[in-house]
Amino acid sequence: MNAVEASNITKRFGQTVALNDVRITVADGETHALVGRNGAGKSTLVSMLTGLNRPDSGQITFRGEPAPSLSDRQAWRTKVACVYQKSTIIPTLTVAENLFINRQSLDGGPVISWSRLRRTAGDLLSEYGVDVDPNADAAALTVEQRQLVEIARALSFGAKFIILDEPTAQLDGPAIERLFERMRSLRAAGVTFLFISHHLQEIFEICQTVTVFRDARHILTSPVADLSKDQLVESMTGEAVGLGAGPSRPTPAPESILDIQGLSLDKHFSGIDLSVRKGEVVGIAGSGSSGKVELGEVIVGLRKADTGTVAVSGKALKPGSVPAALAGGVGFVPEDRHKEGFVPGMSIAENATFPITRRLGRFGAVSGRRRAEVAEQMIGDLAIKTSGPEQDVADLSGGNQQKVVMARALSGDPALLVLMDPTAGVDVKSKENLLDAVDRAAAAGAAVLVISDELDDLRPCDRVLVMFHGSVAGEFPAGWTDNELVSVIEGIGESSGE
Amino acid sequence: MSDVSAPVVAARPRLQVAKLRDLALLPAIVVLLVVGFIASPIFLTGGNLLNVVQQQSELGLVVLGEALVLIVGKMDLSLESTLGFAPALAMVLVLPTSEHGLGLGLPQWTALPVCLLAGVLIGAINAFLVLRLQLSGFIITLGMLITIRGVQQGLTVGQSLASPNMPSLYYLGSAVWFGVNASIWIFLLLFVIAIVFMGYFRHGRSLYAIGGNEAAAKAAGIRSTRVTAIVLILASVLAALAGAMMVGHYGSVTASQGSGWIFNAFAAAVLGGVSLNGGKGTLFGAMCGVLMLGLVQNILTLAHVNVYWIGAINGAIIIGALVLARLTSGKAQD
Numbered sequence: 119m120n121a122v123e124a125s126n127i128t129k130r131f132g133q134t135v136a137l138n139d140v141r142i143t144v145a146d147g148e149t150h151a152l153v154g155r156n157g158a159g160k161s162t163l164v165s166m167l168t169g170l171n172r173p174d175s176g177q178i179t180f181r182g183e184p185a186p187s188l189s190d191r192q193a194w195r196t197k198v199a200c201v202y203q204k205s206t207i208i209p210t211l212t213v214a215e216n217l218f219i220n221r222q223s224l225d226g227g228p229v230i231s232w233s234r235l236r237r238t239a240g241d242l243l244s245e246y247g248v249d250v251d252p253n254a255d256a257a258a259l260t261v262e263q264r265q266l267v268e269i270a271r272a273l274s275f276g277a278k279f280i281i282l283d284e285p286t287a288q289l290d291g292p293a294i295e296r297l298f299e300r301m302r303s304l305r306a307a308g309v310t311f312l313f314i315s316h317h318l319q320e321i322f323e324i325c326q327t328v329t330v331f332r333d334a335r336h337i338l339t340s341p342v343a344d345l346s347k348d349q350l351v352e353s354m355t356g357e358a359v360g361l362g363a364g365p366s367r368p369t370p371a372p373e374s375i376l377d378i379q380g381l382s383l384d385k386h387f388s389g390i391d392l393s394v395r396k397g398e399v400v401g402i403a404g405s406g407s408s409g410k411v412e413l414g415e416v417i418v419g420l421r422k423a424d425t426g427t428v429a430v431s432g433k434a435l436k437p438g439s440v441p442a443a444l445a446g447g448v449g450f451v452p453e454d455r456h457k458e459g460f461v462p463g464m465s466i467a468e469n470a471t472f473p474i475t476r477r478l479g480r481f482g483a484v485s486g487r488r489r490a491e492v493a494e495q496m497i498g499d500l501a502i503k504t505s506g507p508e509q510d511v512a513d514l515s516g517g518n519q520q521k522v523v524m525a526r527a528l529s530g531d532p533a534l535l536v537l538m539d540p541t542a543g544v545d546v547k548s549k550e551n552l553l554d555a556v557d558r559a560a561a562a563g564a565a566v567l568v569i570s571d572e573l574d575d576l577r578p579c580d581r582v583l584v585m586f587h588g589s590v591a592g593e594f595p596a597g598w599t600d601n602e603l604v605s606v607i608e609g610i611g612e613s614s615g616e
Numbered sequence: 617m618s619d620v621s622a623p624v625v626a627a628r629p630r631l632q633v634a635k636l637r638d639l640a641l642l643p644a645i646v647v648l649l650v651v652g653f654i655a656s657p658i659f660l661t662g663g664n665l666l667n668v669v670q671q672q673s674e675l676g677l678v679v680l681g682e683a684l685v686l687i688v689g690k691m692d693l694s695l696e697s698t699l700g701f702a703p704a705l706a707m708v709l710v711l712p713t714s715e716h717g718l719g720l721g722l723p724q725w726t727a728l729p730v731c732l733l734a735g736v737l738i739g740a741i742n743a744f745l746v747l748r749l750q751l752s753g754f755i756i757t758l759g760m761l762i763t764i765r766g767v768q769q770g771l772t773v774g775q776s777l778a779s780p781n782m783p784s785l786y787y788l789g790s791a792v793w794f795g796v797n798a799s800i801w802i803f804l805l806l807f808v809i810a811i812v813f814m815g816y817f818r819h820g821r822s823l824y825a826i827g828g829n830e831a832a833a834k835a836a837g838i839r840s841t842r843v844t845a846i847v848l849i850l851a852s853v854l855a856a857l858a859g860a861m862m863v864g865h866y867g868s869v870t871a872s873q874g875s876g877w878i879f880n881a882f883a884a885a886v887l888g889g890v891s892l893n894g895g896k897g898t899l900f901g902a903m904c905g906v907l908m909l910g911l912v913q914n915i916l917t918l919a920h921v922n923v924y925w926i927g928a929i930n931g932a933i934i935i936g937a938l939v940l941a942r943l944t945s946g947k948a949q950d
């Protein structure tokens with residue numbers, strides 16, 4: 119029996135063909151991977167399989183029965199649970215209520231018992247290692263906590279078929295491990311998964327079968343064991359894998375661009391000193407609770423430090439002010455792309471050129487032609503898959519939205535680039551383009567801070583600092599091995615360098 | 617031993633922030649009670665306070681409807697003209713031409729049902745325009761406000777309507793149950809039911825979910841369009857019911873019944889912590905907002921404030937109260 123079978127699915131958005139006669143069959147009890155480059159149509163298929171969207175043509179069946187009608191939300195809920203790529207947390211409700219949204223009365227009766235709801239939510243959260251008060255507003259969650267709440271919710275339904283659309287893009291190593299453990303035990307209990315990720319090693323770790331989409335088409339379905347990683351990448355990209363050696367950068371200049379002294383932020387980090395030189399790329403690694411993201415947010419003005427100073431090119435930045443940071447020559451990619459990354463409803467061209475609107479025309483007027491030219495250039499450089507620079511960013515696939523945020527950061531030729539998880543949700547091939555663009559910016563003299571726990575992001579760095587529980591626990595010059603870095607990230611090893 | 621098995625992580629039961637936010641208006645109400653006591657010896661008598669509640673009962677129902685609409689993330693400005701139109705339509709259909717009616721000869725008992733049906737109809741039109749045709753709720757319901765008032769003017773030729781022989785429409789606003797005006801009972805009862813429904817029932821909670829993030833609510837299996845439509849209709853029916861209560865209370869429907877009420881309705885809801893962006897606020901807060909506005913009015917009247925200045929003072933006090941509520945609750949109003 120197949121948990122789900124979709125055949126001849128076609129879906130268009132305007133002139134964009136998001137899915138072109140694709141099929142997928144997920145057998146009962148397997149963990150099935152769906153991979154493909156950004157914009158290949160994965161999330162579009164997920165929206166069809168969960169009844170949020172209707173295919174233009176094609177059939178979907180669950181265990182042989184035709185899919186419920188679109189308006190019967192309750193029936194869809196009994197067929198499939200899902201973690202969507204885009205957050206479905208309701209910020210105005212508490213964490214506990216979000217976990218049990220639309221099924222708040224746990225005993226099946228009509229009346230909600232809030233104390234019981236909170237207690238059950240607390241148990242569920244601790245099972246997933248999420249350290250938050252179930253009573254807190256969901257608006258206060260970090261990106262990672264939000265993702266964990268989504269996962270805990272989807273897995274706790276008791277659904278027999280669960281779809282996870284890039285659940286690991288925002289998680290640190292231990293959280294991913296915990297997720298996989300849960301998935302394995304659920305699979306042992308007969309649960310079927312459709313799993314989407316751009317981290318290919320994860321596919322090999324927990325999936326049995328893989329389906330590849332490319333350019334809205336079905337390319338192959340095969341047991342994972344029959345494929346090598348290179349073969350997988352090849353079928354995703356349609357080209358033979360060429361290991362880009364990465365351009366070598368000139369050695370950093372002696373003058374320092376970023377100077378941080380004695381920076382502390384309550385509960386997140388304390389006493390951070392750091393300087394980054396012109397043309398230098400410095401990585402900051404650490405787990406979700408290390409304080410690395412908060413450090414980045416302080417540098418770019420999204421948060422205000424309790425003590426300490428941040429100076430760029432010798433000038434102190436006004437604390438807690440993003441405009442001051444931008445004026446001081448900072449470009450950045452925020453952790454939460456939906457909140458601080460882009461303005462939905464505006465075009466790629468507008469979003470990507472915000473920092474340089476002044477340069478695009480005189481007297482406050484913006485030349486549309488100049489802007490489109492600049493945007494075209496970025497779309498090419500960063501391999502953004504789109505129908506053109508005027509497309510609404512909200513209609514792009516998740517990974518392509520991330521690239522627009524990157525384009526925005528790079529557009530002002532910043533003196534300092536602060537990149538927080540810059541490649542989250544970006545496919546293997548596009549990741550190279552993004553990292554190459556960072557390299558070019560550094561070669562042109564930018565100081566770069568890469569805040570991430572993706573080893574691929576950190577590898578091109580001149581040195582990597584590892585943060586643990588709010589302070590720097592180790593520093594590694596280029597050439598570190600994965601194991602030594604990871605052990606310090608997880609707080610079980612000694613720093614070797616320094 | 618049994619202690620050991622208790623869940624360790626469960627949050628300790630303590631004062632909930634949400635609950636505190638609800639009570640934000642209570643200090644202000646206490647202050648008003650003191651001010652009123654100083655202003656007039658009559659103020660703190662049972663009769664006067666009940667009078668305040670009765671005065672506010674009609675606005676209260678409109679606020680109840682508006683608060684539900686705001687929580688679900690929409691807006692309905694047309695409630696203020698529904699308040700006059702619904703009872704006026706009922707009367708026009710029942711009354712003979714000699715009393716400014718249309719002379720259709722409908723039996724008098726139909727007046728209340730017709731009044732409420734008018735509410736259903738207006739709510740359904742709003743829902744169709746806003747949800748099905750996806751038009752902007754603000755401008756559409758503003759248009760409805762003007763249109764409905766215009767229809768009322770047209771039907772009644774700008775006249776006030778009154779008829780002593782229409783108990784069906786007059787009953788609710790004039791009856792006394794257990795020694796207290798029926799409108800007070802209705803006001804309190806509806807609020808209590810709605811507070812419990814919104815606090816303890818899945819369907820009530822779904823309004824918050826839709827207002828907080830509609831896409832997420834849909835993904836969670838909530839039929840957001842249907843729920844929102846029901847809320848829009850319910851709000852209009854509440855306004856029509858309030859209109860019927862006003863007829864009994866004041867004895868007639870004037871051509872301007874409800875005119876200017878929408879500001880008070882929004883003010884009461886926002887004072888009580890309901891967000892104009894949807895998904896936030898409680899009906900208990902909104903009820904406190906209604907009572908607070910009533911106390912302000914009452915004190916101004918008892919203090920013999922110059923009638924020509926009452927509008928300005930009333931507006932200024934509401935603005936001041938909004939500032940105060942912002943400061944005491946510490947939460948941005950949005």
Ligand SMILES: Nc1ncnc2c1ncn2[C@@H]1O[C@H](COP(=O)(O)OP(=O)(O)OP(=O)(O)O)[C@@H](O)[C@H]1O
Binds near residue numbers: 157
């Ligand atoms: N609402 C929409 N309007 C217009 N185009 C859309 C819309 N939704 C998706 N698309 C387009 O459909 C294509 C497929 O998008 P989809 O989100 O399915 O990609 P994906 O495979 O999930 O990519 P990613 O790995 O980046 O998440 C993209 O080109 C995208 O721009």
Ligand SMILES: [Mg+2]
Binds near residue numbers: 160161162515516517
């Ligand atoms: Mg996607």
